[in-house]
Amino acid sequence: MEHASMIWEQIQTTKREKKDLHVVWLDLANAYGSVPHQLIAFALDFFYIPEHIKAMVMSYFQDLHMCFTLQKFTTNWQQLEVGIAMGCSISPILFVAAFKVILIGARQVVGGVRMSAGRRLPPQRSYMDDITCLLRTTPCMSRLLKRLDELISWARMKFKPCKSRSLSLRKGVWNDRAIFTISGENIPLIVDQPIRRLGRQYTSSLSDKEMGKAILQQLSAGLSRIDASQLPGKHKVWCYHFTLYPRGWHFVGFTPVVMEVEDPRSVFPRSDISPF
Numbered sequence: 001m002e003h004a005s006m007i008w009e010q011i012q013t014t015k016r017e018k019k020d021l022h023v024v025w026l027d028l029a030n031a032y033g034s035v036p037h038q039l040i041a042f043a044l045d046f047f048y049i050p051e052h053i054k055a056m057v058m059s060y061f062q063d064l065h066m067c068f069t070l071q072k073f074t075t076n077w078q079q080l081e082v083g084i085a086m087g088c089s090i091s092p093i094l095f096v097a098a099f100k101v102i103l104i105g106a107r108q109v110v111g112g113v114r115m116s117a118g119r120r121l122p123p124q125r126s127y128m129d130d131i132t133c134l135l136r137t138t139p140c141m142s143r144l145l146k147r148l149d150e151l152i153s154w155a156r157m158k159f160k161p162c163k164s165r166s167l168s169l170r171k172g173v174w175n176d177r178a179i180f181t182i183s184g185e186n187i188p189l190i191v192d193q194p195i196r197r198l199g200r201q202y203t204s205s206l207s208d209k210e211m212g213k214a215i216l217q218q219l220s221a222g223l224s225r226i227d228a229s230q231l232p233g234k235h236k237v238w239c240y241h242f243t244l245y246p247r248g249w250h251f252v253g254f255t256p257v258v259m260e261v262e263d264p265r266s267v268f269p270r271s272d273i274s275p276f
Contacts, residue, residue: 004200020137024133036155047100065077124144174191
């Protein structure tokens with residue numbers, strides 16, 4: 001939530017102060033499945049992880065093998081050299097450590113956006129495999145993307161240009177002349193294809209005016225799906241109270257505008273849950 005709020009605040013500040021800003025949202029292809037084990041070993045060395053911990057982690061990866069079985073043929077067991085297991089408790093930590101090495105290497109080529117107080121923001125903000133780049137000038141953004149592309153290729157990983165988006169503001173106004181590329185392909189503009197990242201929807205309007213209605217529609221649709229399920233009534237109420245309702249307030253946290261309905265519960269028909 002803090003990550004998304006800071007990005008949104010920087011966009012709104014740029015609009016108010018009529019400055020320039022370029023924002024690029026990048027997405028990795030098959031993030032967990034494409035992390036090389038050699039990169040993980042390098043990251044453990046880079047962050048000064050104790051040798052006995054490193055040996056234990058690498059021993060774990062050396063035992064990962066895979067084979068393919070067809071109707072009349074089964075391959076030999078092959079040791080995996082890339083990919084980390086989904087659901088493993090240490091996988092998120094190892095992925096963040098390995099990916100952080102790439103981000104540190106990329107940010108050396110540019111400086112961040114300078115705030116009015118004189119402090120510089122980092123040129124990248126990342127949450128797991130989602131990267132957001134914010135810079136003032138087109139050459140700086142192009143240089144950062146080129147460096148990121150080089151490091152990702154060095155790590156034998158790939159970006160997904162079709163899932164990435166870009167936004168350019170010139171004197172606080174949307175500008176479609178700046179086109180950025182990654183992995184040899186142009187990055188789509190949010191004007192043509194909006195994007196949702198970390199619970200916030202980024203559209204060409206760059207406004208929260210329609211966000212309230214979108215939140216209420218999403219919550220109403222969620223209640224309809226819960227009601228249409230085959231769960232017993234008390235389980236439907238549990239899903240509503242512990243999943244849908246907190247999710248509604250999570251989205252409201254991204255929206256600093258006054259909504260017509262202050263409490264998400266008031267948009268739900270009482271008849272849907274009153275029998276239970």
